[in-house]
Amino acid sequence: MSEIDSMIKVKNITKSYIKGSMITHVLCGITLFIEKGEYVAIMGTSGTGKSTLMNIIGCLDKPTSGQLELGGVDAYQLDDDAISALRNKSIGFVFQQFFFLERTTALDNVLLPLLYADTYPADAIPRAKQVLVNVGLEDRTKYLANELSGGQQQRVAIARALINDPDVILADEPTGNLDSESTAEVLKIFHRLHKEGRTIVVVTHDREVAGHAQRILELKDGQIKELDFSSKPKDSSDH
Amino acid sequence: MNRMVRVAKESIRMMKGNRLRVLIMALGVAVGVASLTMMICVSKGAYLEVMDIVNRQGQDLLQVRPGTDKHTGLPSGSREVVSLVEEDVEAILLHVGNIRAASPVKDRKEVEVKYGDKFTLSRIFGITPVWAEIRDFGPSKGEFISSEDLNFAARVCLIGQTVKKNLFGDTDPIGQTIRIKDVPFNVKGELEWKGISSAGRDRDDRIVIPISTYSKRLFREIKLNQIVITIGDTSHLDKTVEDVRAVLRKRHKLAEGEPDDFAMRTPQDLIDLAYGTTRSLINLLTGIAAVSLLVAGVVIVNIMLASVSARRAEIGIRRALGARKSDILRQFLMESLVISMLGGVLGTILGYGGSILLSSLQVTASVVTPLALVAAIITCSLIALVFGIFPARKAANQNPVDALRA
Ligand SMILES: Nc1ncnc2c1ncn2[C@@H]1O[C@H](COP(=O)(O)OP(=O)(O)OP(=O)(O)O)[C@@H](O)[C@H]1O
Ligand SMILES: [Mg+2]
Numbered sequence: 001m002s003e004i005d006s007m008i009k010v011k012n013i014t015k016s017y018i019k020g021s022m023i024t025h026v027l028c029g030i031t032l033f034i035e036k037g038e039y040v041a042i043m044g045t046s047g048t049g050k051s052t053l054m055n056i057i058g059c060l061d062k063p064t065s066g067q068l069e070l071g072g073v074d075a076y077q078l079d080d081d082a083i084s085a086l087r088n089k090s091i092g093f094v095f096q097q098f099f100f101l102e103r104t105t106a107l108d109n110v111l112l113p114l115l116y117a118d119t120y121p122a123d124a125i126p127r128a129k130q131v132l133v134n135v136g137l138e139d140r141t142k143y144l145a146n147e148l149s150g151g152q153q154q155r156v157a158i159a160r161a162l163i164n165d166p167d168v169i170l171a172d173e174p175t176g177n178l179d180s181e182s183t184a185e186v187l188k189i190f191h192r193l194h195k196e197g198r199t200i201v202v203v204t205h206d207r208e209v210a211g212h213a214q215r216i217l218e219l220k221d222g223q224i225k226e227l228d229f230s231s232k233p234k235d236s237s238d239h
Numbered sequence: 240m241n242r243m244v245r246v247a248k249e250s251i252r253m254m255k256g257n258r259l260r261v262l263i264m265a266l267g268v269a270v271g272v273a274s275l276t277m278m279i280c281v282s283k284g285a286y287l288e289v290m291d292i293v294n295r296q297g298q299d300l301l302q303v304r305p306g307t308d309k310h311t312g313l314p315s316g317s318r319e320v321v322s323l324v325e326e327d328v329e330a331i332l333l334h335v336g337n338i339r340a341a342s343p344v345k346d347r348k349e350v351e352v353k354y355g356d357k358f359t360l361s362r363i364f365g366i367t368p369v370w371a372e373i374r375d376f377g378p379s380k381g382e383f384i385s386s387e388d389l390n391f392a393a394r395v396c397l398i399g400q401t402v403k404k405n406l407f408g409d410t411d412p413i414g415q416t417i418r419i420k421d422v423p424f425n426v427k428g429e430l431e432w433k434g435i436s437s438a439g440r441d442r443d444d445r446i447v448i449p450i451s452t453y454s455k456r457l458f459r460e461i462k463l464n465q466i467v468i469t470i471g472d473t474s475h476l477d478k479t480v481e482d483v484r485a486v487l488r489k490r491h492k493l494a495e496g497e498p499d500d501f502a503m504r505t506p507q508d509l510i511d512l513a514y515g516t517t518r519s520l521i522n523l524l525t526g527i528a529a530v531s532l533l534v535a536g537v538v539i540v541n542i543m544l545a546s547v548s549a550r551r552a553e554i555g556i557r558r559a560l561g562a563r564k565s566d567i568l569r570q571f572l573m574e575s576l577v578i579s580m581l582g583g584v585l586g587t588i589l590g591y592g593g594s595i596l597l598s599s600l601q602v603t604a605s606v607v608t609p610l611a612l613v614a615a616i617i618t619c620s621l622i623a624l625v626f627g628i629f630p631a632r633k634a635a636n637q638n639p640v641d642a643l644r645a
Binding site: 055058060061080081084085087088089093095097099101102103104108112113115116117118120160164 | 245249252257552555560561643
């Protein structure tokens with residue numbers, strides 16, 4: 001991998017939590033490059049720090065030390081407003097809990113990122129409808145959370161992540177709360193997004209899900225390690 | 240569309256989903272604003288009443304009465320105190336500088352007055368020619384009492400409009416002779432119309448005659464019921480009052496430490512008197528307003544704080560999607576502002592209603608004034624800011640990662 005034109009450059013990042021007199025080192029010097037258009041899966045057992053790493057890559061959390069470059073920008077040199085703008089423009093988040101806003105229609109949920117954009121596009125609503133079409137929910141625009149299945153809510157969340165046309169999609173256990181059918185639909189969408197040339201990073205426990213990525217990384221003991229496709233692990237782990 | 244407008248709209252959209260919470264907080268504010276509104280309306284009513292009195296009586300009027308009670312001049316009902324005499328007036332005019340005019344006044348209520356076969360009971364005032372100017376109470380027709388009338392104790396009078404109506408109806412009274420206590424008086428003129436005084440007395444039910452005639456022909460007494468004084472420069476009112484007091488104390492040979500045997504009433508006393516009854520109501524309403532606004536504020540803080548922790552995930556996802564801290568701050572501040580303004584509108588309507596009720600039930604004078612609305616808007620913005628900023632900052636400063644966990 002070439003360091004020069006990587007989309008995401010994680011350089012020697014550490015993250016430790018201090019609780020009382022206890023110090024927990026969750027990430028111990030992670031260096032990682034992800035190219036533009038790459039589809040990467042991160043695996044690892046529960047509590048190893050996958051979410052922590054994703055949040056740091058997504059500029060939601062600050063590392064204890066180390067450096068993050070997103071599309072050539074040294075992210076943690078920016079002030080809070082600029083980081084917010086970066087999240088808004090360049091990153092699309094999908095979480096295990098769908099974070100579908102209550103009492104808010106699917107369409108309004110999808111429109112949320114535009115609310116915080118520097119300029120509100122004139123074609124906001126047609127655009128939101130189009131991304132809902134792209135995730136197969138064109139007939140659910142006016143639905144509220146309690147009127148949608150989990151799989152549908154997660155597809156709305158994906159549409160929401162896509163509306164600002166981000167450089168990177170960060171999905172933390174996007175299928176963790178979904179049945180196999182909904183999982184398949186989400187994976188299909190990711191596959192299409194990958195084909196369109198988007199950069200996707202997925203955290204998952206599920207080997208099936210990870211198997212769709214081009215590259216699988218494993219986080220273990222605070223270190224990241226490339227998993228070889230040929231050395232398939234024996235067994236799908238704690239799901 | 241401006242970012243701030245977008246965030247404000249979003250804030251309102253979120254509130255629509257939680258009408259009950261919004262209503263509870265707004266009601267708290269409404270109670271406070273209603274009291275505030277009523278307080279202002281009652282104050283304004285009282286103020287207008289006072290200004291009416293002061294305008295009628297004049298800013299430069301100083302009244303001196305016998306006895307010690309500040310307002311009536313009468314201690315324990317003894318109207319018979321002889322402490323003021325005409326020489327006191329001369330002494331005041333002679334020794335106090337800042338005085339334009341002074342007149343002694345003698346008066347007697349319910350004196351029988353006849354014209355032909357008509358009969359009435361009226362109040363008789365014995366005065367000097369300057370009285371008209373001092374009390375701003377001159378003739379609307381005919382002539383006022385002249386110096387010659389005074390010097391010769393002429394049997395002439397001017398009658399008030401009520402007396403004219405009672406005795407003469409539509410006929411012209413000027414030049415006619417009426418009998419006061421069976422003493423014939425020539426009617427020289429009519430007094431201008433004055434209406435009902437703040438104390439509820441008919442100011443037109445009176446007859447004025449020269450004070451010399453009053454003493455010689457009607458009532459043989461030397462005591463004055465009043466001295467009325469017009470002060471020259473009202474900016475030295477306090478000094479002038481003290482000078483008058485000093486002159487009178489000296490003339491009355493009052494030793495140091497002995498109380499005055501007369502009482503002075505300044506325009507300020509009139510204001511105090513008029514405010515007196517209203518003040519306790521104003522104080523009560525102010526108290527209720529202050530307490531309920533404070534309670535409303537505390538309710539807002541608490542409900543908003545609870546709401547902020549209940550909406551951690553919402554805040555987290557908004558931050559993840561690109562909301563700045565300032566966007567979150569504005570969203571929550573907007574919420575307190577809308578709630579507070581809603582309460583303000585509700586409270587102003589209630590307060591105006593209450594104010595109209597107070598005046599229509601004649602509890603107190605109360606005027607619906609736009610000032611109350613302005614005060615409500617200012618108060619509500621302040622409440623929203625003061626009590627809303629803490630929860631809003633808590634929301635804005637929430638770590639997005641913490642907000643998204645759990
Ligand atoms: N705010 C915090 N304070 C202290 N420790 C924390 C905090 N947040 C996370 N941790 C610890 O960091 C470690 C990594 O947490 P993280 O959520 O990244 O794990 P994960 O790999 O995503 O696990 P899972 O697969 O269960 O989602 C955990 O041991 C957790 O206890
Ligand atoms: Mg996790």
